[in-house]
Amino acid sequence: MAYRELDMTISKEALAMQKEAKRFAMEVLRPAGIALDELHNPEDVIAPGSILWDTIRKYREMDLHLSGFPEELGGVGELEPMAGILVNEELAYGDVGLAISLGVSAMPFSLAANMPDPELRELAKAYCEDRRGKLIGCWCMMEPDHGSDWILSAQPGFDDPEKVGVPSVRAEKQGNEYILNGQKAAWVSNGTIATHGVVHLNLDPRLGMRGDGLAIVPLNLPGVTRGKPLNKIGQRPLNQGEIFFDNVRLPEKYMIVSDPSLGTPMKDLTLIGANTGMGILFTGVAQAAFDEAMNYARNRVQGGKPIFDHQSVRIRLFEMYKQVETIRAFSRRVALFNVTNNDPMQGLFPSGAHGMALKVFATETAFKVASEALQIFGGNGLSREYPIEKIFRDARSSMIEDGENNVLSLVGASYL
Secondary structure: OOOOOOOOOOOHHHHHHHHHHHHHHHHHHHHHHHHHHOOOOHHHHOOOOOHHHHHHHHHHHOOHHHOOOOHHHOOOOOOOHHHHHHHHHHHHHHOHHHHHHHHHOOHHHHHHHOOOOHHHHHHHHHHHHOOOOOOOEEEEOOEOOEOHHHHHOOOOOOOOHHHHOOOOOEEEEEOOEEEEEEEEOOOOEOOOOOOEEEEEEEOOHHHHHHOEEEEEEEOOOOOEEEOOOOOOOOOOOOOEOOEEEEEEEEEHHHEEEOOHHHHHHHHHHHHHHHHHHHHHHHHHHHHHHHHHHHHHHHHOEEOOEEHHHOHHHHHHHHHHHHHHHHHHHHHHHHHHHHHHOOEHHHOEOOOHHHHHHHHHHHHHHHHHHHHHHHHHHHHHHHOOOOOHHHHHHHHHHOOOOOOOHHHHHHHHHHHO
């Protein structure tokens, strides 16, 4: 459909990047996502020769992984905020599971790029130079018995280990190393293929869910093992799986946050960033669902005319259009604020309430639009011949990942 962009101040450079991202999304991500989704066994998604690896290579060959990395390490520096927003909208439009995987892959190396240690900065440089997908990151927060606990940890009472327990993955300082033990849950994105992880872990059990730190962990260290890839209903191209730590010896330089009093604030900043990103991504998903419904309505003939010419269908499509445009406006506004106000050293802090409101609102909107789109398809919406049923499943998953929406709403309300 012809789409009119209401943000009139978008630069020509940002629009050019959006165009290239849209091409990549539709020529590479959409067909790869559909093919990976159809694989019955999630082991096949990550098997040698899988289209997943071609997708990662093509993404990096376009230098899309270099955003935010300093030029002296081989990156392209910070993109103008709107350019990054437009690119991520388009990547999720193609396939949101793959978009999440590609984005999470940069997390450990992005942290490493901001560290003074030469070895860590070399690690970031190696990631920037990697066009083959040899270095892949993951984000390890949730645990089998601690999911929402991590998200709620800043709330009153979560510093009492007798009431709320202690995180599973713990780090004990011994000399110039930390000894890691415990298990991360099966929801670690890129968990069974990652080479490095951003790991939230407990440093002081006396502080319950608050005594945490943050580490970059090379996942080839002795004592690190993986579970099987998770078999799930949606976002099946996104590899996820458990990670186990058994007396893993981590050099102290890799402990990015070693003060337990700073772990929870750092975790909150990370979560706000992730929630803001989810809002951008699922704006793209909502747009994809709407476009599928619109195109189908123009071509599906019932009663001697395209169903778009039936008033009930037109009304439903216009309601969907309003929802997509609303979440697009909100996501861009929140993202622009949170991206440009995320430097605590300078006294600039993103808005937690807005970030979490955005994640909840965007994912719920994407699911509503996808559900209505599937309804417009009628019986064909239930068929795997059309991508709308996959978009519907992908959108449903979003209301649980990166914080279940009701829990996020509780945390968001606390910011008020």
